[in-house]
Amino acid sequence: MLVYIKENYEEMSKEAARIVAELVRSKPSGVLGFATGGTPLELYKELIRMHQHEGLDFSNITTFNLDEYVGLPPEHPQSYHYFMWENLFKHINVDRRFVHFPKGMAQDIEAHCEWYEKQIEKAGGIDLQILGIGANGHIAFNEPGSSLGSRTRIKTLTGTTREANARFFDDPSQVPKYAITMGVGTIMDAKKLLLLASGESKAEAIAATCEGPITAKCPATIVQMHRHATVIVDQAAAAKLTMKY
Numbered sequence: 143m144l145v146y147i148k149e150n151y152e153e154m155s156k157e158a159a160r161i162v163a164e165l166v167r168s169k170p171s172g173v174l175g176f177a178t179g180g181t182p183l184e185l186y187k188e189l190i191r192m193h194q195h196e197g198l199d200f201s202n203i204t205t206f207n208l209d210e211y212v213g214l215p216p217e218h219p220q221s222y223h224y225f226m227w228e229n230l231f232k233h234i235n236v237d238r239r240f241v242h243f244p245k246g247m248a249q250d251i252e253a254h255c256e257w258y259e260k261q262i263e264k265a266g267g268i269d270l271q272i273l274g275i276g277a278n279g280h281i282a283f284n285e286p287g288s289s290l291g292s293r294t295r296i297k298t299l300t301g302t303t304r305e306a307n308a309r310f311f312d313d314p315s316q317v318p319k320y321a322i323t324m325g326v327g328t329i330m331d332a333k334k335l336l337l338l339a340s341g342e343s344k345a346e347a348i349a350a351t352c353e354g355p356i357t358a359k360c361p362a363t364i365v366q367m368h369r370h371a372t373v374i375v376d377q378a379a380a381a382k383l384t385m386k387y
């Protein structure tokens with residue numbers, strides 16, 4: 143596992159963008175896994191800049207997002223579908239036909255999750271998966287206690303995750319209780335992982351992820367088992383690391 147400690151959020155985001163751009167340039171028909179949340183926002187701004195000013199071309203890139211709230215349609219401003227189009231996709235030249243999200247409004251959720259896994263497989267697997275991390279160590283919506291071998295499925299969000307995400311909703315009671323999420327096993331199948339964390343609220347989870355024992359209590363710790371995982375953090379998120387990187 144490669145761990146980079148950057149001075150601040152902006153530097154963390156620039157380094158992440160450099161890695162994503164390298165993949166896009168070296169494999170123009172590659173498969174990118176995207177994440178939502180506050181953490182990747184600056185990375186997405188940098189990718190937009192690279193598209194607009196350096197001609198970074200996404201036209202043949204296939205995308206898969208990690209997760210989606212159950213019960214929110216794509217046009218809902220808090221859906222992850224909406225988030226990705228607003229914050230990245232509408233500003234770059236991705237081809238709508240190659241963009242994939244779990245469907246929050248799926249009637250048969252189990253069948254839909256199987257379909258999602260199949261689409262990833264048919265695309266040849268994810269070349270580079272971008273990940274955030276929850277203060278509780280979740281990756282995507284794989285909350286503590288999630289099976290480390292899990293596949294795409296419905297999960298109940300923990301109280302702390304719903305509280306953390308309430309900032310995006312007018313009323314905290316509107317935060318959905320369930321999400322469809324790639325499993326830990328699905329994420330681990332990606333050829334490369336790029337995990338980002340910024341701010342002191344993530345310091346404990348990052349210390350566990352990089353230095354702690356692997357445990358389902360902190361699902362992110364499984365990235366220690368990945369052959370090509372890169373973790374990029376800012377100084378605040380690195381505060382509880384004890385080894386030299």
Ligand code: PGA
Nearest residue numbers: 179180181274275276282
């Ligand atoms: P954040 O969320 O980027 O908004 O901190 C990350 C996560 O919960 O996975």
